[in-house]
Amino acid sequence: MQQLLWINGKHKNTQTLKALKSPYNQEVIAEIAQASSNEVEEAIESANEAAKKMREMPAYQRAEILESVVEQLKAQRQNCAEIIAKEAAKPIKAALAEVERTIMTYRFAAQEARNIQGETIPMDAAPGGEGRVAYTVREPLGVIAAITPFNFPMNLVAHKVGPAIAAGNAVVLKPASQTPLSAYKIAEMFQEAGLPAGALNVVTGSGSIIGDVFTSDERIAMITFTGSPAVGKSIKENAGLKRVTLELGSNSAVVVDEHTNIERIVPRIVAGAYNFQGQVCISVQRVFVHQNVFASFVKAFVAETKKLHLGNPLDDRTDVSALISEDDTVRASAWIDEAIRNGAELAYGGREEEGVLQPTILLNTRLDDKVSCEEAFAPVVHINEFASFDTALDWVNQSKYGLQAGVFTNDLQRAFQAAKKLHVGGVMINDFPTFRVDHMPYGGVKESGTGREGIKYAVEEMTEMKLVSFRLA
Template identity: 65%
Template sequence: MEDYILKQSLWIGGEYRPAATYTELKNPYNLEHIADIAVAGKNDVLDAIASAEQALAKLASLPAFVRAEILEKVAGFLKEEREECAKIISQEAAKPLKAARAEVDRTIMTYTFASHEARRIHGETVPMDAAPGGEGRLAFTVREPIGVIAAITPFNFPMNLVAHKVGPAIAAGNPVVLKPASQTPLSAYKIAELFHRAGLPEGALNVVTGSGRSVGDILMKDERIKMITFTGSPEVGRYIRENSGLKRVTLELGSNSAVIVDKGVNLEKVIPRIVTGAFSYQGQVCISIQRIFVHEKLLEVFTEQFVEEVKKLKTGNPLDEDTDISALISRGDVQRTKEWVDEAVASGAGIKIGGSNSDGIYQPTVLVDVDASEKVSCEEIFAPVVHINRFRTMDEAIEMVNDSKYGLQAGIFTNDIHHGLQAAKRLEVGGVMINDIPTFRVDQMPYGGVKLSGMGREGIKYAVEEMTELKLISFKME
């Protein structure tokens, strides 16, 4: 008898709906067939939008405390089913199990923060008499739901990045049509089930899977969609921005994040932290460290100790408890990574460790003497590859970090407060982490980038602001 294969249908209007066609979902590590996933057709996507629009009035009219309680219940369900959720992430994304558990824990926090924000969405009074002609008036602002939101999410944090879009949307009273990454749909469908159990009105959250281009094009063109929130590549982000008309758009795109290691820092403390920032989830993190700039006085000893720390990482099955590095999301990404590294080596870069692959796993790789024009430096590699280069002065280090089309987050380790403040002022990024890695993020902080790293901010409070309209109300008291 064949093993049971899950047949995952669409989630529209508070129920599962079969699709005309399904596609195989395979585990990126061993290519095992783990589910058949519905492929949404045009009418399915239109039905999801219609379902969301029908739910808008009911969701928006729910008292804030009710929306908050729904979000709290989802966080509670996630706590109860933490291990199951972690295994879903691990299987479909090849995320090492300990990293998958950490993602579930962060997802719980994200929905908890969303429940808090649902209770404190408010406006402010406006001093109308500050201008001539404004006297005798009382004015205040309120925040109202923007409407149906289309959320398009990536594979690398299939629960928490969904939460960063769905959480604030529900907190603010906006229904959602969610299009998760094709490789990681099961996490999204699981969340839809939890919201249904928590009492979310039918149609307030719909999940449609299928081709990113075909589903995305429908969402972009439909006037019932009032906002698109997207996390993914700059190329797709630009396409969405250019084809969404007057919809509000927030984009969380790529990066080639850098960290500066100033002279005088404690390498025993710094190096394990940088290894974590460079190789967590195989480097498939938007703020993963890709470029390391080390003061020339520390370069030799830093490189030697860094490589020794990288040797401690264990590769293998993502479901094994001690695995640190597992397969990249696709065999095509392994091949692309190999090509980029080989190109850099052919141009004069040196390999200190790694540079090989097997069974979908690209070995943790450390390069030196990489030219800034190489793809492993100037593009987003999204793989367990970093390079170490030297600098002489802080001005030079900051210029090298800024020599990038991206600007999401950057880090600097220094004992010199002036260098820290200089970096904070001059680094062209959305977030500067002083004495920490650029990969640092907690889920209530504002998060987003500049240049090709995107536009708009996430972090629940800040996302709620993006997902609401500000209305002014003025009373003439005469």
């Protein structure tokens, strides 16, 4: 199978193709077209022309296009999930859950397309403003360049393409090199839904080649990127006056206070740690547990982790499969070994089993070990005990990242204390940091990024405000 570029509503061949292999068994899935800079510029020009049509398209038509994509996803949910499972090694039940979320994301985008509003401004609130009526409107930016990661290859595309189309923009999409098929599938659905040719273009290939064109081309009004902090910093430094939204890394933490119902919360925290092999920006990576419940928490956590089934992502029983690349397995294993050498106790896992890194639990890890202070993006969790709730909050903040954090406590004062003190984009009280629904504001502070996703909030990022003022006779 060859997968060609998607430019101006048509497939386009390239001089170079690259084999796409399954992370689980290394079988070749497809041959993927690799765009040159000229082809990226062609996609941008296509989007630039289509943006004129999108700007004039009525809101209800944009909404209907998005609603059509929703219906197509519902009809093809199993096929879409299998695409995700094959190219990302995401367990099929997790892939099906992603498709369901993708459906909801486009549904929210359709609703938001009909609900983009401005406001009236009381001009006479200031001297000299008498005799005037004013209001604001939100208008599309034009061409949005979207760069998406491998871990949610359909839903994170939806979080960029959905609000962009809802707001009346055109898009040039660069999906992750390991998961391009999901993005091309969505492009087909938008064509079937009646989206104008050129309003959504998909280009695959070298991140540096495509990224350099995105940052330098003046026809691009905004870049929305989800990926590594290093690449995000480079984009921001080189994007000039373009608007930039960045969703970057994290090493999300959970604080478990005393008097918490351990048996009730442990299954949820385990799910938050090991879903899709821990390759989620808000995966549970650091767990801080009060010393009075530490032993019982660890016992329950290990027991729950042992229930996870490792294997083929297409097997309905599988909970944990292969990491996205062998290099990531080698890196995560080295970080585990480093923590053990530095005094951490290996409570469970730590080995590779038929190409799958076992879910790993480390106890009382140093906070400057890589498994704590860097983003693991692997099925690796450390559990440390604390005596003071204040200390635990300080440990959470002792990170260059700040995406989301979870706090389990029955003490209302401590809950409000955590909500105020934690320097993160989202504080989840009595829940894990992996919680996300697709219409809530989502984004981080520090090296976790800038700007917010969540359809309504992404629409605000992807539009600009215009003031209209009438001087009355």
